[in-house]
Structures are given as C-alpha cells and as structure tokens.
Amino acid sequence: MTTTTPATPSVPVKAKDISAAAVAKRKLSSPFASIAAIVIAVLWTVPTFGLLVSSFRPERAIKTTGWWTFFSNPVLTLDNYKAVLDADEGAGLGSYFINSIVITIPSVVIPLTLATIAAYAFAWIRFPGRNFLFLVIFALQVVPLQVTLIPLLTLYVDAGVANTFWTIWLSHAIFGLPLAIYLLHNFMRDIPASLLEAARVDGAGHVSIFFRVLLPLLRPALAAFAIFQFLWVWNDLLVGLVFGGGGDAIAPITVALANLTGTRGTAWHLLSAGAFVSILVPVTIFLFLQRYFVRGLLAGSVKG
Amino acid sequence: MSTPESNAGKLALMLGAILLFCAVVGLILFLASLARGRRADRVTAYLYLAPTLIMLAVGLVYPGLRTIWESFFDAAGKAFIGFGNYETIFTSGDQLTVLGNTVLWVLVTPFVATGVGLLYAILVDKSRFENFAKALIFLPMAISFVGASIIWKFIYEYRPDQGNVKQIGLLNQLLVWVGGSPQQWLVNSPWNTLLLIVVMIWIQAGFAMTVLSAAIKAIPDDIVEAARLDGVTTWGMFRFVTLPAIRPAVVVVLTTIAIAMLKVFDIVRTMTGGQFNTSVIANEFYSQSFRSDNQGLGAALAVLLFVLVIPIVVYNIRQLRRSEAL
Numbered sequence: 001m002t003t004t005t006p007a008t009p010s011v012p013v014k015a016k017d018i019s020a021a022a023v024a025k026r027k028l029s030s031p032f033a034s035i036a037a038i039v040i041a042v043l044w045t046v047p048t049f050g051l052l053v054s055s056f057r058p059e060r061a062i063k064t065t066g067w068w069t070f071f072s073n074p075v076l077t078l079d080n081y082k083a084v085l086d087a088d089e090g091a092g093l094g095s096y097f098i099n100s101i102v103i104t105i106p107s108v109v110i111p112l113t114l115a116t117i118a119a120y121a122f123a124w125i126r127f128p129g130r131n132f133l134f135l136v137i138f139a140l141q142v143v144p145l146q147v148t149l150i151p152l153l154t155l156y157v158d159a160g161v162a163n164t165f166w167t168i169w170l171s172h173a174i175f176g177l178p179l180a181i182y183l184l185h186n187f188m189r190d191i192p193a194s195l196l197e198a199a200r201v202d203g204a205g206h207v208s209i210f211f212r213v214l215l216p217l218l219r220p221a222l223a224a225f226a227i228f229q230f231l232w233v234w235n236d237l238l239v240g241l242v243f244g245g246g247g248d249a250i251a252p253i254t255v256a257l258a259n260l261t262g263t264r265g266t267a268w269h270l271l272s273a274g275a276f277v278s279i280l281v282p283v284t285i286f287l288f289l290q291r292y293f294v295r296g297l298l299a300g301s302v303k304g
Numbered sequence: 305m306s307t308p309e310s311n312a313g314k315l316a317l318m319l320g321a322i323l324l325f326c327a328v329v330g331l332i333l334f335l336a337s338l339a340r341g342r343r344a345d346r347v348t349a350y351l352y353l354a355p356t357l358i359m360l361a362v363g364l365v366y367p368g369l370r371t372i373w374e375s376f377f378d379a380a381g382k383a384f385i386g387f388g389n390y391e392t393i394f395t396s397g398d399q400l401t402v403l404g405n406t407v408l409w410v411l412v413t414p415f416v417a418t419g420v421g422l423l424y425a426i427l428v429d430k431s432r433f434e435n436f437a438k439a440l441i442f443l444p445m446a447i448s449f450v451g452a453s454i455i456w457k458f459i460y461e462y463r464p465d466q467g468n469v470k471q472i473g474l475l476n477q478l479l480v481w482v483g484g485s486p487q488q489w490l491v492n493s494p495w496n497t498l499l500l501i502v503v504m505i506w507i508q509a510g511f512a513m514t515v516l517s518a519a520i521k522a523i524p525d526d527i528v529e530a531a532r533l534d535g536v537t538t539w540g541m542f543r544f545v546t547l548p549a550i551r552p553a554v555v556v557v558l559t560t561i562a563i564a565m566l567k568v569f570d571i572v573r574t575m576t577g578g579q580f581n582t583s584v585i586a587n588e589f590y591s592q593s594f595r596s597d598n599q600g601l602g603a604a605l606a607v608l609l610f611v612l613v614i615p616i617v618v619y620n621i622r623q624l625r626r627s628e629a630l
Binding site for chain 2: 033034036037040041044045046047048050051054062063064065066067068095098099101102105106109110113114115117118120121122125126127128130133137140142143144145146147148149150151152155165166169170171173174175177178181205206207231234235236237238241242254257258261262265268271272274275278279282283285286287290294297298
C-alpha cells in the first residue's frame with residue numbers, strides 16, 4: 001500500500017471485510033461445523049450445570065430424582081450452602097475457605113516478589129555464574145513436586161514448624177519460583193536496554209530504576225503470573241494434603257472437599273454446594289482477568 | 305477452629321507474615337543499595353538472588369537428591385536394598401497395573417484433549433460468538449481437579465437397578481432411556497480408568513484450544529488468501545496450511561499435557577482413591593509414602609516420575625529448537 005491517494009485506502013479494507021465476512025458466513029452456513037461446535041459446547045457445559053442446579057435443590061430431591069427433573073418441578077433452596085458452611089451441623093467448609101485465603105495470598109506474593117528481583121538480577125546485572133545459575137533454575141521447572149515432599153516434610157518437622165501455615169507458604173513459594181523467574185526474565189529481556197541506560201545516566205540506583213522504569217512495563221507479566229499462581233495454589237490438593245492434611249486447622253478447602261468425597265461420597269447436597277463454594281473464587285478471578293490468564297498460558301507452562 | 309476469633313487470628317497471622325516478608329525484602333534492597341565500588345553490581349546481584357537460591361537449594365535440590373538416595377532403601381528407610389524398589393515397581397502385579405494406567409493417561413489425554421481443542425478452535429474461529437464459545441470450553445481450567453472430580457462423579461453416579469429407584473447420574477439415566485441397565489462406571493475395570501481420563505480431557509481441552517487458537521490467528525493472512533485463491537479444499541487448507549503453521553504449538557500443548565498427566569493424582573484420589581485398578585504412579589506415590597509407610601517404594605515411584613518427565617521435556621526442547629531454526 002504505497003499509494004497515498006485518499007480514495008484507495010478504503011478499497012483493501014473493504015475487500016478484507018468482505019472476505020472475513022464470507023469466511024464467517026461459510027462457516028455458519030456449514031451445518032456440520034455449527035452442529036459439531038454446539039455438541040462440544042453442550043458436552044463441556046452440562047456436567048457443571050447439572051451439579052450447579054443440584055446444589056440449589058432440596059436434599060431429598062437430589063437423592064431421589066435426577067437434576068433434569070428440576071425443570072418440570074422447580075424447587076429452590078439455599079439449605080445445602082448453609083449446611084456445608086456451618087460447622088455445627090454440616091461440613092464446616094467455612095473455616096477451610098478462610099484457610100484457603102490465608103494460604104493463597106502469601107503463596108502468591110512471596111514467589112512473585114522474590115522472582116521479580118531475581119529476574120531483574122538475571123536480566124540486567126552482569127555477574128559471574130549468571131548463565132549457569134539461570135540454566136539451573138530453568139531446569140528445576142521440570143522437577144516433579146513428589147520428589148521433594150518427604151525430605152521437605154522432614155526438614156519442617158526438624159525445624160519445628162510442621163503443621164503451620166509457614167510450611168504451606170514456603171512450599172508453594174519454592175515450587176512457584178522457577179516458572180516465575182523464567183517468565184519474568186523473558187519479559188524483562190524484551191524491554192529495551194536504552195530505557196534503563198537513560199535512567200542510570202540520571203544517577204538512578206537499581207531500586208529506583210525498578211520502580212520508576214520497569215514496574216509499569218512489567219504489570220501484565222506480573223498479573224499473568226499472579227493469576228497463574230493464584231489458581232494453582234487455590235486449586236492445589238497435593239501440597240495442602242501433605243503439609244496441611246495432618247490437622248484440620250490449616251487444611252485448604254480442596255483437602256476438606258476431597259475428604260468429604262471419601263467419607264460422605266453420597267451426600268450430594270453437601271458435595272454439590274461445597275464444590276461450588278470452592279469453585280466460586282477461581283472462576284470469578286478467571287472471568288475478570290481472563291486476558292492476563294491467557295497471556296500467562298501462552299507464555300508457556302511446564303510447572304508442577 | 306471455626307469460631308470467628310480463630311479465623312481473625314489466621315488472617316492476622318497472614319498479614320503479619322506478609323509484613324515480615326516485606327521487611328526482609330526491604331532489608332535486602334537496602335543492603336544492596338549500600339554496595340559501592342567496582343564490585344557493586346556483583347554484590348547487588350548476589351543479594352537479589354540470595355533468597356531465591358537458598359529456597360531452591362533447600363526446598364528443591366536437596367530434597368530431590370535426598371529422595372533419589374532414599375529410593376535405594378527399604379520401607380523403613382534403614383536397610384540398603386539397591387534397586388529392590390525399582391524391581392518391585394516393574395515386577396509386582398499391582399505396580400504393573402499402575403504403570404499400565406499411567407501409560408494410558410499419558411498417551412490418551414494429550415491426543416484427545418488436543419484434538420478436541422484444535423477442532424473447536426477451528427470451528428469457532430471468526431464466528432460471531434467466538435469469545436463466549438471459547439469461555440465455555442475454557443472455564444473448566446479454572447476449576448480445581450477436586451471440584452471437577454465431584455462434578456463428574458455425579459455424572460457417573462450409580463443407583464441399583466431395582467423397582468422404583470431412579471438414577472440420579474446423567475450417564476446411567478441416558479443408558480436407561482435408551483433401554484440399557486445402569487452400570488457401576490467407576491468400579492468396572494478397565495473402563496473406569498478411561499472414564500477418569502474423560503474428566504482430565506474435559507479440563508485440558510480448554511488449555512489446548514486457547515494456545516492453538518492463538519497460533520491459528522497468528523498464521524499470516526496472505527498465506528491463507530493465496531491458498532484460497534489456489535482453490536484449496538477445507539481439508540487441504542487444514543492439512544497443508546494450518547497444521548504445518550501451528551505444528552510447534554501443537555507439540556508444546558501435547559508435551560505440556562503429557563508431563564502434567566504424569567504428575568497429577570487429584571482425580572484418581574478423589575474419584576476412586578486408586579481402587580478398582582485405577583491407580584497411577586503419582587497416586588501410588590502418595591499411598592505408599594503417606595498411607596502404607598513404605599518410604600523406599602514411595603521415593604522410587606517419585607524418582608520414576610522424574611525420569612519419565614525428562615524424555616518428554618528433551619523432545620519438547622528439541623522440537624522448539626528445530627522450529628526456531630527454520
């Protein structure tokens with residue numbers, strides 16, 4: 001498009017519009033494609049929808065009739081949610097929900113902060129051993145958590161911190177660090193060095209360069225990792241089970257739900273409501289911050 | 305533990321921990337800013353890296369090596385038995401079932417999830433409802449494996465086939481509607497393992513779809529246009545234009561899911577507890593280490609996971625290198 005006459009630019013734009021519309025139209029008019037897409041969408045939605053409907057049906061109705069009969073005989077109740085949250089007569093998920101919050105926030109803040117300053121050092125400071133250390137951290141991403149759990153538990157017991165939130169915070173922070181450093185480092189390398197040089201010439205130190213120059217540019221990457229780690233920690237079962245499973249005092253909601261499935265596997269009024277109490281937070285975060293989450297996924301993930 | 309005071313106490317502890325952490329980080333930044341002279345940069349870098357390196361060394365490297373060491377000891381961790389635990393894994397009947405199931409998980413899940421995700425990404429690409437349609441498939445990614453297990457356990461729920469007992473699980477009701485008799489889906493091996501894998505496919509398809517959809521959108525318009533002008537069929541377009549262009553993304557998705565399948569145990573543990581021949585290595589590791597108190601065997605299973613992850617990662621990196629070289 002080297003021409004500068006005012007009339008021509010509209011021509012290719014228009015042509016493109018037509019072709020895009022044509023593609024879309026052909027897609028929609030192909031009945032097989034539409035039906036296939038709808039079938040997949042329905043298959044993927046119905047399981048969650050069925051349990052969601054059930055969570056609002058009376059206990060007796062859930063146990064005797066399928067949730068699909070709800071539409072011919074709709075009765076709604078919040079009793080299941082009251083029962084599952086209440087400690088005295090139900091599963092007492094309320095306090096586990098608080099545990100999950102208490103576990104998750106530091107488990108996101110700690111690795112995010114430490115990884116940021118580490119990635120800064122790797123990306124913008126020259127020092128002996130830089131490449132070697134970075135390679136080691138990159139490689140540590142593939143270590144399965146299972147390999148570390150028992151010796152780590154022994155260390156915690158020896159240090160006298162077993163069965164406290166500290167063990168869960170530290171573990172999640174450790175397991176999150178390699179991926180966080182890798183992602184943030186890649187992102188920081190893409191920032192033009194001239195920006196930092198300019199600030200350095202002005203006499204700014206590392207800290208003020210970081211807060212004044214880098215932080216505004218890093219916000220999307222930080223958000224991506226924060227959401228990633230949040231969902232990972234909130235939905236985690238293994239770490240919660242190993243380090244918090246001993247006492248109810250610090251176990252997250254996933255552990256409580258998994259135990260409920262084991263001990264009261266047919267108490268569907270509790271299981272359905274409990275599942276949605278635990279799902280509520282990550283799904284809300286996901287819906288509002290989907291953009292960043294997708295970016296985090298696209299940046300690559302070989303974690304766990 | 306459910307009284308409001310203790311909940312407030314937990315939240316206060318959390319705030320205190322975050323403040324303490326901020327103080328430590330502040331101290332590190334302050335100390336680093338004091339560094340002067342020719343080696344200032346070096347000092348700064350090591351100070352910035354210190355907390356990370358200490359945590360990774362103590363929390364990842366040391367425990368990993370320690371586990372490898374312990375995998376050569378017996379159940380109590382006292383007597384050295386060489387490769388005895390590994391021999392058990394590859395010879396005992398129960399453990400062979402575990403290995404077989406793991407192979408099934410690692411092979412079936414990535415390919416089916418990627419296939420469904422790719423198909424769906426192509427079907428809804430540039431359609432009017434694209435964002436909404438994608439969100440429907442993607443939503444399971446935000447749900448925990450435990451939550452997903454409960455959702456699907458309800459689908460597979462079985463009620464005895466007698467008199468006026470009605471099915472409350474959707475799958476059995478569908479079977480009854482077409483004239484069949486209800487099945488105990490999670491008990492009957494080997495189909496139960498495949499039904500557990502279905503849950504994982506349900507979760508992972510959204511991941512595959514998101515990454516592949518982004519890759520499809522990154523294909524240059526002029527290539528697609530040129531192919532269309534050449535009169536390429538829909539299938540030809542997929543086979544000779546779309547698929548080669550997104551191949552690196554497909555490899556990343558396949559390998560990422562495969563690696564995750566080796567490590568995940570949540571679904572097996574929540575839905576069957578590893579009973580009825582459904583256990584996988586990651587679940588067996590948990591059972592042996594924390595239930596049966598067989599430390600040595602648990603350690604060997606964890607090491608086996610590690611060993612199995614490595615070839616997939618190497619393949620992934622080599623493919624990425626190759627696609628970057630092109």
